Amino acid sequence: MAVALPPINSPNEAKMPEWAESGPRGPPSSRLKPMRKGKKKERDFEEKRYQLRRLQRDLSKADTALYRNSFKHNLCVDMLKEGYHLSFKELFNLIHRQQEEREAAGPESLMWTQIMLKDEHEKLDILQTYLTSSEKAQRKGDFQSVYNARYDLACYFQQSNDKWLSDHFFETCLETAASIDSDGGKTKAEGHCNVGLSLEENGDNFEAAEHFEAYYELAINHLQDWVREDVVRGHLSFFTDAAIHLYRIYTSIGLGLERAKEPERSLEYLINAFNKAKESEDHKLEGEAAYRLGLAYEASGNVQTALLHLNNFYEASKHGGDKDGMGRACDAIAKAYARIGCKDQSIEYLKEFVETAESSGMDAELSKACHNLGNIYNSLGKYKEAGEYFNRAYNISRAMNENEAIQVNRVQSGIAQAHAMLNFYSNIVVEGNHSRDFLERTMDWKSIRANIFESRDVRMRKSMQAEPLQGSKEEEPTKSAEETQPLEEQSLENTENGD
Amino acid sequence: MTLNPLAFPKGVKLTCELCQKPAFLQCILCRVTYYCCVEHQRADWLGIHEKICQTLTILRQPVPFLPSEEERQNREGEFLKQKSHMIDLTRTTGQKLLFEGKHEQAVPAAMQSLRFAIDVYGIASIELVPSYLILGEASIGMGRLSQAEEYLAQAEWTVLKTPNVSAAIKSRLHRNLGLLHAARSDFPEALRQLADDIYHASEEYGPDDIGTSGGYFHMANVFFRQGKRDVADSLYRQVTEIWHSHLDRIVRSRTRTPEPPKGVGPGAVEQEVEEEEGLDEAQEAEAIQVLNSICDMREQQPSKRSQDLVSVCHALAMLYFVLHDIKMAKEFGRKAVVASENNLDDDFSRNVVEFMKVCERVN
Numbered sequence: 001m002a003v004a005l006p007p008i009n010s011p012n013e014a015k016m017p018e019w020a021e022s023g024p025r026g027p028p029s030s031r032l033k034p035m036r037k038g039k040k041k042e043r044d045f046e047e048k049r050y051q052l053r054r055l056q057r058d059l060s061k062a063d064t065a066l067y068r069n070s071f072k073h074n075l076c077v078d079m080l081k082e083g084y085h086l087s088f089k090e091l092f093n094l095i096h097r098q099q100e101e102r103e104a105a106g107p108e109s110l111m112w113t114q115i116m117l118k119d120e121h122e123k124l125d126i127l128q129t130y131l132t133s134s135e136k137a138q139r140k141g142d143f144q145s146v147y148n149a150r151y152d153l154a155c156y157f158q159q160s161n162d163k164w165l166s167d168h169f170f171e172t173c174l175e176t177a178a179s180i181d182s183d184g185g186k187t188k189a190e191g192h193c194n195v196g197l198s199l200e201e202n203g204d205n206f207e208a209a210e211h212f213e214a215y216y217e218l219a220i221n222h223l224q225d226w227v228r229e230d231v232v233r234g235h236l237s238f239f240t241d242a243a244i245h246l247y248r249i250y251t252s253i254g255l256g257l258e259r260a261k262e263p264e265r266s267l268e269y270l271i272n273a274f275n276k277a278k279e280s281e282d283h284k285l286e287g288e289a290a291y292r293l294g295l296a297y298e299a300s301g302n303v304q305t306a307l308l309h310l311n312n313f314y315e316a317s318k319h320g321g322d323k324d325g326m327g328r329a330c331d332a333i334a335k336a337y338a339r340i341g342c343k344d345q346s347i348e349y350l351k352e353f354v355e356t357a358e359s360s361g362m363d364a365e366l367s368k369a370c371h372n373l374g375n376i377y378n379s380l381g382k383y384k385e386a387g388e389y390f391n392r393a394y395n396i397s398r399a400m401n402e403n404e405a406i407q408v409n410r411v412q413s414g415i416a417q418a419h420a421m422l423n424f425y426s427n428i429v430v431e432g433n434h435s436r437d438f439l440e441r442t443m444d445w446k447s448i449r450a451n452i453f454e455s456r457d458v459r460m461r462k463s464m465q466a467e468p469l470q471g472s473k474e475e476e477p478t479k480s481a482e483e484t485q486p487l488e489e490q491s492l493e494n495t496e497n498g499d
Numbered sequence: 500m501t502l503n504p505l506a507f508p509k510g511v512k513l514t515c516e517l518c519q520k521p522a523f524l525q526c527i528l529c530r531v532t533y534y535c536c537v538e539h540q541r542a543d544w545l546g547i548h549e550k551i552c553q554t555l556t557i558l559r560q561p562v563p564f565l566p567s568e569e570e571r572q573n574r575e576g577e578f579l580k581q582k583s584h585m586i587d588l589t590r591t592t593g594q595k596l597l598f599e600g601k602h603e604q605a606v607p608a609a610m611q612s613l614r615f616a617i618d619v620y621g622i623a624s625i626e627l628v629p630s631y632l633i634l635g636e637a638s639i640g641m642g643r644l645s646q647a648e649e650y651l652a653q654a655e656w657t658v659l660k661t662p663n664v665s666a667a668i669k670s671r672l673h674r675n676l677g678l679l680h681a682a683r684s685d686f687p688e689a690l691r692q693l694a695d696d697i698y699h700a701s702e703e704y705g706p707d708d709i710g711t712s713g714g715y716f717h718m719a720n721v722f723f724r725q726g727k728r729d730v731a732d733s734l735y736r737q738v739t740e741i742w743h744s745h746l747d748r749i750v751r752s753r754t755r756t757p758e759p760p761k762g763v764g765p766g767a768v769e770q771e772v773e774e775e776e777g778l779d780e781a782q783e784a785e786a787i788q789v790l791n792s793i794c795d796m797r798e799q800q801p802s803k804r805s806q807d808l809v810s811v812c813h814a815l816a817m818l819y820f821v822l823h824d825i826k827m828a829k830e831f832g833r834k835a836v837v838a839s840e841n842n843l844d845d846d847f848s849r850n851v852v853e854f855m856k857v858c859e860r861v862n
Contacts, residue, residue, distance in 0.1 A: 062691060073698060080694030081687075083722055083730035085715060085737055088697070089706045096705075139729045 030456060053436055072118045075128055085130035086138070089325070091124075094168065117165075126156060143180045147173055147187055154194070168196040186226055190216040193245065200249060205256065209249045216242035243280035247273045251292060263300050270296050274309075287316030294332060303340050310336060330356065334372065347376055367396040374412060383420035390416050516543050517607060519635050528552050530557035546596070546607030547589055556584060561608055579619065586615045586626075591781050593633040598784030602640030609633040625661045628654045635675050639682050647679055668709070670699035674714055681721050693718040710783065712741040716789050723796075735793050742790060746817040747850075749778070753821070759768075766805060771833045783822060790815045807849070809839040813851050829858050 061106035064073055073097065079088045095118050106109045130149045137145035155202035175193035219238035220225060226238040247250035250273035257266035270293045277289035291313040295436060297306035314329035337346035353369040391411035397405035428442055458482035515535035521543040522533030524540055529552045534540040534801035558581060565571045593608035612631035631654035639826075654672055658664050677692035697714035704710035719734035736774035739753040744778075777788065794815055795807045819828035832855045839848040 061688075065695075067693075076698045076701075077691065077694040080697050080718070083690075083718070083727065083734065085697070085718075085734055088701075092706050139733060159673040465547055 032202055035091075038082070038231075044474060062460075070118075071121055072124065075124055079128060082132070084132045084135045087128070087135045094165070098164075109290075115324065118150070123160070123162075129154065143176055144182075144187070147176045147180060147191075150176060151194075163198075167198045167202070170198050185218045186238075187244075189215050189226070192218070193241070196245060196249070198416060200252075205249055205253045209253065211247045212242060212249055216246055240280050240282075243276045244282065244285065247276040247280060247285055247289060250276060251289065251498070254292070254296070258299075263296070266295075267296050267300060284316070287313045290316070291328065291332065294336075298336050301334050307333065307336050322455070331369065343376060343380060347373065350376065353355075367393045367402075370396065371405075371409060371412070374416065378412075378416055378419070384415050387413055387416035387420060515539055516548075526552065529556040529559075531555055540559065542603065543607045546604045547592055548607070548609050550592060551611065553579060553584060558582065558585075582615050582619050586612050586619065589615065590629055590633065590735060591779060593630075593637070593695060594781035595784045597633065597636050597640065598781060598788050600788070601638070602637045605633060605637040605640075607634055609637060623657065623660075624665060625668065626656055628657050628672065631657075632671050632675050637695055639675070641680050642682075644679065644682060646683075647675075651675055651679060666699040666703040670696045670710075670714070673699060676712075676718065677717060677721075680718070681724075686721055689721050690718065693721065699813065707741055707744070709741055709745050709786075712738045712789070713785065715741070716793075735796070736807055737788060738794055739807065742818075743810050743814040746786075746814055746821060748820050750817050750854070750857070778821065786818050790818060807837050809847065809851070810828060813839060813847075813854065816851075816854065816858075820854075825858060829855070832858060 065077075076088055079085075079091070095116075098117050102109075102111045102115060102116070108370075130153045134146045134149035137143070137149065140184065148171045150169050154166045154173060157163075157165040157169065170191070172190070174195050177187040177191035180187045192215040192292045196208045196215060199205075199208035199211060206471045216239075250269045254269035254273060255268045257263075258267060259367075270289070274286075274289040274293045275286040290309040294306045294309035297303070297309065310329055310333045314333060317329055330349045333348040334346040334353065336344070337349065344389070349371060350373045354373065360367055370389045370393035374386045374393060377386035377389065390409055394406065394409035394413050397409055420426065425442075425445075513533045514520065514524045516532050518535060518538045520535045521681060522535050524534040524537065525790050526532040526534075526540070526548065532548065532552075532555060551680035558578065562574070564767045565574065577842065589612035593605045596602075596608060598730070601765055610726070613627060613634065616624070616627045618649045631650045635647045635650035635654065638644070638650060654732035655676070658669060658672055669852065673696035677696055680686075680692060682772060693714055697711060697718070700708070700711040700714055716738045717733050719731045722728075722731040722734065736739075749808045782793065794808075794811045795813055812831045816828045816831035816835060818823070832851065835851045836855065839851060
């Protein structure tokens with residue numbers, strides 16, 4: 001046994017020719033090379049590795065499978081071997097649905113770069129936990145727990161921005177809720193509400209409206225006892241909640257239809273929205289609904305009804321101290337009046353609009369109000385006031401640095417001032433036939449292009465003062481005229497060129 | 500019939516088709532198959548030989564010399580095609596016999612398929628695995644567990660060494676391993692293997708396909724034996740649902756009144772002829788076995804949910820309808836109607852009643 005044989009086919013030996021004599025075969029001597037090659041260090045290393053390997057336990061098949069297979073595979077097998085086959089089916093279908101969607105979207109879509117569900121281990125773990133607990137409850141017939149588990153999942157995915165997953169779980173929540181009959185449909189109502197919200201987010205307004213209607217129908221019988229805690233509104237009965245949701249969805253459907261040029265159907269939905277807003281007993285919402293309805297009526301030509309609703313809105317905003325609302329109400333009412341030709345009322349409301357806007361410091365509104373007022377005065381032939389308001393609008397928009405508004409107002413202001421000057425100018429031209437003085441003055445004006453008629457021609461000025469258009473504000477026009485001297489020139493040029 | 504070995508050239512050893520021992524009997528129909536004793540001949544005849552006798556004559560006869568290279572190649576190709584067909588045929592037969600519970604009879608078919616597969620694909624090919632699996636399953640059925648393990652280990656090794664094995668084969672391998680462990684009462688391991696089976700089958704066919712239902716069924720059996728009735732119940736329900744919807748689809752496609760062709764001309768005549776879904780022999784046998792055993796179990800169970808009984812009866816009725824056994828179909832249909840009278844799930848019972856009407860019409 002102790003005989004250590006020389007290595008067979010070692011490289012040295014292989015070089016020797018076949019016929020060469022091998023060395024004498026004697027007893028083993030110390031000169032023979034040891035069988036195991038390598039330095040001591042390597043041998044120690046080998047030895048150590050062997051010892052370490054011996055310390056580890058042998059791997060079972062399950063362990064090797066854990067190592068060999070994908071995370072998803074192991075997760076599925078884990079669920080299945082406990083018998084949770086429904087959870088497995090659901091998860092499997094979800095993963096595959098996402099993959100199919102991705103394939104359908106193609107490699108150039110946004111979906112191609114996003115992380116797939118099967119690679120998000122944390123989410124998969126959460127899915128497994130909740131799905132299995134839900135299935136366990138389902139086996140026992142405890143549907144409330146099933147609902148809760150699914151609801152939790154939906155909320156989790158809502159927070160992590162996985163819209164399609166939260167949608168899916170809200171839907172299954174609703175399905176589960178159908179089998180809960182112990183609470184008189186409260187869970188079902190909640191389910192409808194959630195599905196409605198998720199559909200609304202997706203833009204499926206009509207389907208969302210159906211779910212909200214179902215929610216409303218269920219809630220209508222439990223006005224008092226179904227209450228949920230809301231972050232914004234505190235205690236909130238389901239009924240009110242449903243009404244608010246319905247108001248919102250109807251409004252957006254109505255506005256969408258309006259854009260799609262279907263005014264009749266749009267009006268129908270807006271009326272529905274108004275009714276629901278009324279039922280919600282939230283005055284602000286009611287006002288808003290009235291405002292929209294008023295605008296729609298106005299657009300359809302039914303100005304009297306429009307005025308009715310707009311006045312409602314006006315009152316509501318005034319009552320609630322809502323300056324913005326009041327402003328919008330005034331604006332809309334003024335427009336409506338202008339449409340039926342009641343310019344006086346229109347001016348009145350517009351002035352109120354200006355005041356509210358001024359007092360609440362809303363520059364954009366103020367500029368708009370001034371502009372509208374200017375327009376009306378312009379159409380009434382009160383060019384002085386018109387110019388004044390346009391100037392104001394111009395200044396405000398210049399302060400706000402809104403390019404478009406600046407251009408519009410500057411042109412309008414110019415037009416108004418030109419209109420104001422037209423009378424004098426034509427008089428001068430007519431009289432210029434008789435007197436050389438007038439002709440010269442016209443030439444003067446041509447060269448400096450300032451409003452020189454008023455200052456020099458006293459007669460004319462007197463006749464102007466006799467007109468009622470001048471109004472009460474005496475000092476402002478001169479001030480604004482000085483301020484806007486350069487503007488005036490520009491705008492006059494504009495108008496001339498335009499003519 | 501005795502056989503004179505002297506009539507053959509020297510060096511040709513005749514061995515039994517089944518056990519490879521020296522043979523003394525010859526099949527008088529094909530004259531190319533030999534047996535050591537009458538029992539083996541009978542077993543082979545019942546198992547597979549009846550179906551392949553004539554083809555074997557062609558395949559095993561000494562080939563005449565063909566002078567042209569082209570002709571020789573043609574003959575090669577022809578042989579290959581026939582052998583591949585033989586593989587399919589023998590496997591399906593074996594599988595069917597397995598589902599019918601005739602494990603002994605399945606062995607010859609499986610052996611034959613293995614032989615053909617080796618002939619065509621070589622000794623270490625993945626194509627051999629299905630044959631090993633059938634052999635393994637047959638051995639499990641006969642209670643020869645160590646032999647079964649041998650076959651399955653061979654299959655597992657081949658699968659492990661071959662990259663990109665299709666999920667279908669993996670699924671069947673794990674199913675058989677699961678059955679083996681279940682037969683040894685090693686339930687946790689059996690469940691793990693069956694879970695793997697369901698996973699792979701779902702990858703291949705989808706979780707709601709009849710290809711996956713077998714895994715669910717065996718898993719349900721394991722849970723049932725473990726005493727976890729609720730889990731088993733839920734799994735049995737799943738199996739029933741899968742078969743129910745599958746059979747429902749077939750029945751609907753068969754009983755649908757063909758639409759009158761629209762328009763005139765060649766376009767109308769060349770309307771698409773829809774592929775009619777059917778069941779192959781193995782699937783038929785599987786359906787009969789699975790659904791009948793579920794039905795028996797449901798009938799013995801104190802009726803917790805009569806809905807389950809109704810759906811399994813309806814599925815069976817549809818199955819027999821598909822197999823053109825109208826008498827049985829009616830019987831199960833009646834059972835379903837009786838069971839559905841207790842609870843009135845309208846949609847479902849209406850379905851059953853409608854189906855009964857269809858049966859009447861066919862008769």
